[in-house]
Amino acid sequence: MEIRAERPEDHEAVREVHRRAFGDHGGVVADLVDALRRAEPDALSLVAADEGGVAGHVLLSRSLLDAPRRLVGVQVLSPLGVLPERQRRGVGAALVRRALAVADERGVPLVFLEGDPGYYPRLGFVPGASRGFRKPSLRIPDAAFQVAALSTYEPWMTGTLVYAATFWELDCVGLRDPGP
Known part of the structure; x- marks a missing residue:
């Protein structure tokens, strides 16, 4: 399995990964990937691919941390998707490790x-x-909001995460009440 930068010819395969990996929400997730690509052409977009094609995808895009000293450029890992038949085989973990x-x-x-x-x-x-x-x-949910600190992190970097506008425009922040 090769972890590599996504190529334009991978776009439809990446859409299919997210459609299948996220079930009922797969179309929304696939649309989020497309919108983030348009909004941020240099976003970090990686695929896990082998002779069978694209098995997984991860995207890191820019956001901000509203810290007391100043705004800090950070990244948001979203989404991570792996084809259902390829899950639980280390594909997602390999994508996340490489992205980090x-x-x-x-x-x-x-x-x-x-x-x-x-x-x-x-x-x-x-x-x-x-x-x-x-x-x-x-x-x-509190437990779902997670962070990984990398080598340039400094202890003063605390505050509120501010998602990029694309997440808000597509209503892809947090969980919605499914209603009755």
């Missing part, structure tokens, strides 16, 4: 995500509140 390594090489101090608290801690993520961070929406 590239972010660290680029001098990114922090990577945030909304995700499964049973999965991401083994990849270096901790609950955001435990490090002094505030989530950007009350709809994000």
Whole structure:
């Protein structure tokens, strides 16, 4: 399995990964990826591919941390998707590890995500509140709001995560009440 930068010819395969990986919400997630690509052409977008094609995808995009000293450029890991038949084989973990390594090489101090608290801690993520961070929406469950501190992180970098506009425009922040 090769972890590499996404190419334009991968776009439809990446859409299919997210459509299948996220079930009923897959179309929204695939649309989020397309919108983030348009808004931020230099976002870090990686695929896991082999002779069978694209098996997984991860995207890191720019956001801000509203820290007391100044705004700090950070990254948000969203989404991470792996084809259902390829899950539980290390594909997602390999994508996240590579994405964090590239972010660290680029001098990114922090990577945030909304995700499964049973999965991401083994990849270096901790609950955001435990490090002094505030989530950007009350709809994000506390345990799901997580952060990984990289080598350029400094202790004064605390505050509120501010998602890029694309997440808000597509209503992809936190959980919505499914209603009756």
